Amino acid sequence: MAKISPVAAKYIVHATIIIEGVVDRPDVIGAIFGQTEGLLGSDLELRELQRSGRIGRIEVNVNTSSGKTKGEIIIPSSLDKTETAIVGAALEIIQRIGPCNAKVQVHTIEDVRVSKRQFVIDRAKELLRELTDKTLPDSQELADEVSQSVRMMEVVDYGKEKLSCGPAIDESDEIIIVEGRADVLNLLKHGFKNAIAMNGTSCPDTIKELAQKKTATVFVDGDRGGDLIIRELLSVTDIDFVCKAPDGKEVEEITKKEIHKALRGRITAEQAKLDLGVDSNGSLKEEINKIGPSAMSKGQFQSPRRNNGPSTSNIKNDRSDRGDRPERTENRSENRPDHRNDNRSNDRYGNRPQNNPRQAPRETRLSADEKKKFKQTLEDLFGTRGACIFDSNLNILGKVPLSELETTIKSLNGGIHALVLDGTIDIDLVKLAERIGIVYLVGTNSKVKEANKINILTDEQL
Numbered sequence: 001m002a003k004i005s006p007v008a009a010k011y012i013v014h015a016t017i018i019i020e021g022v023v024d025r026p027d028v029i030g031a032i033f034g035q036t037e038g039l040l041g042s043d044l045e046l047r048e049l050q051r052s053g054r055i056g057r058i059e060v061n062v063n064t065s066s067g068k069t070k071g072e073i074i075i076p077s078s079l080d081k082t083e084t085a086i087v088g089a090a091l092e093i094i095q096r097i098g099p100c101n102a103k104v105q106v107h108t109i110e111d112v113r114v115s116k117r118q119f120v121i122d123r124a125k126e127l128l129r130e131l132t133d134k135t136l137p138d139s140q141e142l143a144d145e146v147s148q149s150v151r152m153m154e155v156v157d158y159g160k161e162k163l164s165c166g167p168a169i170d171e172s173d174e175i176i177i178v179e180g181r182a183d184v185l186n187l188l189k190h191g192f193k194n195a196i197a198m199n200g201t202s203c204p205d206t207i208k209e210l211a212q213k214k215t216a217t218v219f220v221d222g223d224r225g226g227d228l229i230i231r232e233l234l235s236v237t238d239i240d241f242v243c244k245a246p247d248g249k250e251v252e253e254i255t256k257k258e259i260h261k262a263l264r265g266r267i268t269a270e271q272a273k274l275d276l277g278v279d280s281n282g283s284l285k286e287e288i289n290k291i292g293p294s295a296m297s298k299g300q301f302q303s304p305r306r307n308n309g310p311s312t313s314n315i316k317n318d319r320s321d322r323g324d325r326p327e328r329t330e331n332r333s334e335n336r337p338d339h340r341n342d343n344r345s346n347d348r349y350g351n352r353p354q355n356n357p358r359q360a361p362r363e364t365r366l367s368a369d370e371k372k373k374f375k376q377t378l379e380d381l382f383g384t385r386g387a388c389i390f391d392s393n394l395n396i397l398g399k400v401p402l403s404e405l406e407t408t409i410k411s412l413n414g415g416i417h418a419l420v421l422d423g424t425i426d427i428d429l430v431k432l433a434e435r436i437g438i439v440y441l442v443g444t445n446s447k448v449k450e451a452n453k454i455n456i457l458t459d460e461q462l
Contacts, residue, residue, distance in 0.1 A: 227276060375462040388421075421441075442456070
């Protein structure tokens with residue numbers, strides 16, 4: 001007689017039994033076979049099903065307590081689900097076991113294949129993961145890897161200074177001048193084969209010669225060093241266009257999309273001179289020098305004369321009012337009336353002093369400890385898109401993501417001395433900070449030039 005075990009069964013019937021008296025396990029099993037005999041016909045006779053192996057060993061576990069017997073009945077089945085349900089329902093017709101009243105209730109029919117199916121899925125995931133990690137990549141991945149490695153090998157030396165460049169320098173009508181070899185490699189990786197590196201801050205003679213014959217575009221990092229290189233090249237060679245990497249990023253680390261966006265937003269050399277406030281020999285203009293050397297120290301590209309060329313959105317704005325605002329005021333007074341004059345005091349646009357009167361008190365109020373704390377916090381927050389909230393003792397009240405910053409500030413409802421964030425300070429944040437009574441707003445950059453009740457500081461000012 002073949003018997004099936006619960007492991008080999010497709011379904012398992014789980015039932016409970018309550019007996020008003022004391023009985024043993026064989027009594028229960030005998031009642032199951034005896035009282036269901038002939039009930040379901042010859043095809044579903046429990047004894048015959050068990051002999052053929054379609055019903056497994058019936059397990060009965062009983063416990064006697066206080067004159068009553070309670071237990072569990074387990075019947076493994078390899079029948080289909082309909083026949084198994086019929087067998088399970090047949091158990092509930094048992095009303096007496098020996099001299100005692102009994103009640104049997106089937107509470108579940110378990111599909112053993114569900115747990116087996118889940119095991120198969122989990123194991124298949126594990127096997128597929130191992131297969132992906134250990135086997136060769138597909139053809140597209142192979143092609144991308146090979147093409148990228150070929151591009152990286154295409155870096156050649158050019159000219160007497162042995163400048164790193166792409167292989168298409170000679171045959172291309174345009175060249176892209178970058179700072180170093182890593183910049184050339186990044187451009188090559190993304191398909192730009194006409195880049196050449198300066199290998200330093202001074203302009204080599206080879207680049208001067210190429211710029212005379214070809215259309216030259218300067219592509220520098222998005223920092224103050226990039227502005228200095230632009231000034232150097234504008235003063236010593238013939239540059240046609242200028243573009244910069246996004247704020248705070250270097251050409252060697254930006255993505256293909258950022259490269260294309262920067263090159264599409266390039267501006268002419270004449271526009272760059274106006275934006276940087278330099279003359280043809282690369283030195284600061286007279287009106288800029290009068291204002292102070294810090295005016296152009298932030299690396300901004302802003303010009304009041306927008307009709308001379310497009311502005312570029314990926315160039316840093318000057319967060320300080322000490323530099324570009326007097327120059328922009330003079331241009332407004334010469335070219336067109338300023339509709340904001342009615343809301344400003346006469347000394348701002350009339351006999352205005354050389355230094356911004358709003359900026360000086362901010363610098364004197366900022367203590368050395370505050371400056372050090374803000375600078376360190378801003379460096380720690382770099383790339384996190386988060387913000388730190390400080391009280392008057394420079395204790396951190398909390399760190400929150402920028403998406404939850406406004407809600408958090410409103411919930412605190414005061415007691416905030418400073419707010420340092422890895423992001424841009426906008427007018428909405430300034431208004432909220434003024435309403436709450438925050439003293440300092442510190443960010444990577446700012447769209448707001450000045451505020452009446454709050455001190456705005458950026459990474460460059462720290």
